[in-house]
Amino acid sequence: MAVMENSKPTVEINALKFTYPGIDGHPPPGSTPLINDFTLTLNAGDRCLLVGSNGAGKTTILKIIGGKHMVEPEMVKVLGRSAFHDTALTSSGDLSYLGGEVPIQMDVSAEKMIFGVLDIDLSWRMHKVSDGQRRRVQICMGLLKPFKVLLLDEITVDLDVLARADLLRFLRKECEERGATIIYATHIFDGLENWPSHIVCLGFSFSKTI
Numbered sequence: 326m327a328v329m330e331n332s333k334p335t336v337e338i339n340a341l342k343f344t345y346p347g348i349d350g351h352p353p354p355g356s357t358p359l360i361n362d363f364t365l366t367l368n369a370g371d372r373c374l375l376v377g378s379n380g381a382g383k384t385t386i387l388k389i390i391g392g393k394h395m396v397e398p399e400m401v402k403v404l405g406r407s408a409f410h411d412t413a414l415t416s417s418g419d420l421s422y423l424g425g426e427v428p429i430q431m432d433v434s435a436e437k438m439i440f441g442v443l444d445i446d447l448s449w450r451m452h453k454v455s456d457g458q459r460r461r462v463q464i465c466m467g468l469l470k471p472f473k474v475l476l477l478d479e480i481t482v483d484l485d486v487l488a489r490a491d492l493l494r495f496l497r498k499e500c501e502e503r504g505a506t507i508i509y510a511t512h513i514f515d516g517l518e519n520w521p522s523h524i525v526c527l528g529f530s531f532s533k534t535i
């Protein structure tokens with residue numbers, strides 16, 4: 326059962342509009358916004374899958390929610406605040422983004438993550454490990470503080486089937502037991518049948534009730 330800290334949404338995106346700036350720092354005149362009129366509300370415990378074709382804007386949306394691109398504060402609120410304008414959201418660990426090389430944070434014993442979920446061998450030499458093994462260590466190193474909202478940008482791509490299943494099971498528990506909210510952008514749907522509470526496909530969206 327989800328732990329609801331309060332009834333306020335954890336993520337509120339309201340008619341979000343975004344265009345990457347041109348060389349002069351402004352959107353090119355007459356350009357069509359990459360993100361146009363995107364609206365989404367998530368609550369504690371929700372797990373949202375973000376899908377869409379290459380270039381649809383998944384990473385861009387996660388980065389906007391994570392405070393890495395500036396938008397008007399009322400368009401995107403995380404825990405009632407604008408992540409771009411209120412950097413304490415990310416520095417506290419309440420809001421975490423993992424994509425590329427950026428680590429995530431999570432309240433869990435290192436032992437459980439290292440040996441139970443990610444199955445890391447402490448004797449691995451980092452210059453000799455595979456991409457998937459390196460990814461496991463990277464995820465592990467980020468799982469240090471409790472998060473309330475977690476943004477995952479295709480982080481499981483290098484993991485093998487079992488490691489990915491373990492991680493997804495673990496993340497689901499974080500939502501159900503701690504009331505965390507997760508948005509996960511991916512192209513890999515295997516094993517995700519019962520994972521999300523919401524599915525957003527860029528271009529159109531719908532919610533699945535759990």
Ligand SMILES: Nc1ncnc2c1ncn2[C@@H]1O[C@H](COP(=O)(O)OP(=O)(O)OP(=O)(O)O)[C@@H](O)[C@H]1O
Pocket residue numbers: 345346359377378379380381382383384385386
């Ligand atoms: N910093 C940037 N400046 C200008 N355009 C960008 C920038 N980053 C991304 N884009 C463009 O914005 C569009 C959306 O990119 P984004 O990375 O958000 O898509 P995505 O849905 O995550 O794609 P993929 O599934 O391939 O990861 C693409 O056309 C991309 O070229």
